[in-house]
Amino acid sequence: MLIKEFISKTNKNQMISILLKHYNVGNVKVKQKSMKNHAHYNVDTGTLELSTRYKTIKLSQVKEFLITILHEIYHAMDSKKYGWKKFKEMYEMEMNYRIAKDQDEYKDNKFEIEAEDFGQKNWKKWNSKFKKDKLF
Numbered sequence: 001m002l003i004k005e006f007i008s009k010t011n012k013n014q015m016i017s018i019l020l021k022h023y024n025v026g027n028v029k030v031k032q033k034s035m036k037n038h039a040h041y042n043v044d045t046g047t048l049e050l051s052t053r054y055k056t057i058k059l060s061q062v063k064e065f066l067i068t069i070l071h072e073i074y075h076a077m078d079s080k081k082y083g084w085k086k087f088k089e090m091y092e093m094e095m096n097y098r099i100a101k102d103q104d105e106y107k108d109n110k111f112e113i114e115a116e117d118f119g120q121k122n123w124k125k126w127n128s129k130f131k132k133d134k135l136f
């Protein structure tokens, strides 16, 4: 039996592109970047920055990978909904609000909580769909 441990780059990129299109943020660019976090949505440039540690994904990383992509897509959706400048302002206000309340600017940030919920709620159905489509 052949165990395919890694997902091909083509299939990985296809998954990202399917997700971006599905959530109507198909104009978002994707860039691999060496960074501390797993991923980051750059509001100013409309770019989904993906850690180089995701250059190749192992099967064991699929869940984490899908949650991460969906999380960042949610930021892209918010950015589209409010307009990126407005969203950036709202996000910064939320950070200041959390700091003023002696909370964590990210962990307690409502935009981060919503984005993470979105990832947690939706990764399973995409996992099943991509599996069915033989993307991994």
Ligand SMILES: [Zn+2]
Pocket (backbone or CB within 6 Å): 071, 072, 075, 111, 112, 115
């Ligand atoms: Zn986030």
